[in-house]
Amino acid sequence: MARVKLSNIDKSYGAQQVIHNVSLDIEDGEFAVFVGPSGCGKSTLLRAIAGLEGISRGQVMIGEEDVTRKAPSERNVAMVFQSYALYPHMTARENMDFGMKINNFPAEERSRRITEAARVLQLNDYLDRKPGQLSGGQRQRVAIGRAIVKNPKVFLFDEPLSNLDAKLRVQMRVELEALHRQLNATMIYVTHDQVEAMTMADKIVVLNEGRIEQIGPPMELYHRPRTEFVAGFIGAPAMNFIDLRPSQGTARVGLGARLAQAGAAAKLGIRPEHMVITEAGKGDFDATVRLRETLGGDAYLYVTLADGTSLVVRADGDTAIDAGQVIGLSLPPNRLHFFDAQGLALRSGGKPH
Structure with missing residues (x-):
């Protein structure tokens, strides 16, 4: 060889x-x-x-x-x-x-x-x-x-x-x-x-x-x-991306929940398997379930935020959550990925990867 x-x-x-x-x-x-x-x-x-x-x-x-x-x-x-x-x-x-x-x-x-x-x-x-x-x-x-x-x-x-x-x-x-x-x-x-x-x-x-x-x-x-491209290509289902709305140096998303000091970040990424489902009103933001896809051990919830952003969330296959239900979603800080306007990954604090 x-x-x-x-x-x-x-x-x-x-x-x-x-x-x-x-x-x-x-x-x-x-x-x-x-x-x-x-x-x-x-x-x-x-x-x-x-x-x-x-x-x-x-x-x-x-x-x-x-x-x-x-x-x-x-x-x-x-x-x-x-x-x-x-x-x-x-x-x-x-x-x-x-x-x-x-x-x-x-x-x-x-x-x-x-x-x-x-x-x-x-x-x-x-x-x-x-x-x-x-x-x-x-x-x-x-x-x-x-x-x-x-x-x-x-x-x-x-x-x-x-x-x-x-x-x-x-x-x-x-x-x-x-x-x-x-x-x-x-x-x-x-x-x-x-x-x-x-x-x-x-x-x-x-x-x-x-x-x-x-x-x-x-x-x-x-x-x-x-890069954002690699983050979106590796992993199944693909990583979720959320456009960030800077407000006084703090990244905001969806309903305006404070997430992290994201510096120059233009997008936040988080994988479906890393999002935590909570009761409505108790997470970083609420989302409405549009579709539940059950695959046996896992279920995938296709949800929409208040601003129209679509996400995929992995849940247990036996979950009772179904279409039309409003759920809360929490984003663990150690699972977040940030990307600048050119799609390059940033470390915590908005520094280049």
């Missing part, structure tokens, strides 16, 4: 620049996840590492080797795509064997690698079936197996679970995490799903409009987002 180092990467299509001066280190054996909304550049960046996209400026290092101008076949990486891209007329075994066969690997070595990959991916019973005889999850495992037999320095995954149903996505997430631990491999994974990012990553790279917003472990991004 190998370290991946990107230095000052730019990528343009004609006059349109889609990647802006991206520098990033991914350590040997690390599971890094590129996450962000559609069009943020995450797949383009992954394809640049693979060599499937040329770059306009910068350097790509894999291990100690500069691969910036090298062809994909010379980079010793393996890529798993959103589509399984399996040959329908070949069995699972033949699909995994194909790349090695055309590269003249010895038959004994090919067989050994396929056997080991099938064991790791629990595909032994399906090796002689064609893709049309396999479920979506089994096909995805064959595609991953085709990558494993290459014994690459780096595994690249481009939204590999997006075609699977919800239950199978959860199962495959668990299997990919186990595979990473078993192989101790360097893996780079692209997704728009922040739940996948939070549950799988050692390191999350949040991208927005071709720029890196923040890099760090999942819980660091959850607890200490550096």
Whole structure:
């Protein structure tokens, strides 16, 4: 396996620049996840590492080797795509064997690698079936197996679970995490799903409009987002944001409850799970419940403040609170996030993060 180092990467299509001066280190054996909304550049960046996209400026290092101008076949990486891209007329075994066969690997070595990959991916019973005889999850495992037999320095995954149903996505997430631990491999994974990012990553790279917003472990991004964008993207449901109304240096919101000395803050953020439900008139402000969404152990209350601000509040799944009810909400000071007019996080007292 190998370290991946990107230095000052730019990528343009004609006059349109889609990647802006991206520098990033991914350590040997690390599971890094590129996450962000559609069009943020995450797949383009992954394809640049693979060599499937040329770059306009910068350097790509894999291990100690500069691969910036090298062809994909010379980079010793393996890529798993959103589509399984399996040959329908070949069995699972033949699909995994194909790349090695055309590269003249010895038959004994090919067989050994396929056997080991099938064991790791629990595909032994399906090796002689064609893709049309396999479920979506089994096909995805064959595609991953085709990558494993290459014994690459780096595994690249481009939204590999997006075609699977919800239950199978959860199962495959668990299997990919186990595979990473078993192989101790360097893996780079692209997704728009922040739940996948939070549950799988050692390191999350949040991208927005071709720029890196923040890099760090999942819980660091959850607890200490550096920008309003990261705060709103990481976490499910998303963080609530409330426009602040400065009044004599004190931040005010909704009904005018005093919250904190917010300095230059333009917005306050608080996650649904951190708001405390109280009786009407006993919290920082009151809110009217518009909708209750019950998910079993949890319920989400969609509420509106007096000034029209909409928030989401997590409650116990057995709560009796329902639409039309007025509740009080308290905001624990240690759970508050403040952001300036440019969307940058502020520390307590209104200082930059």
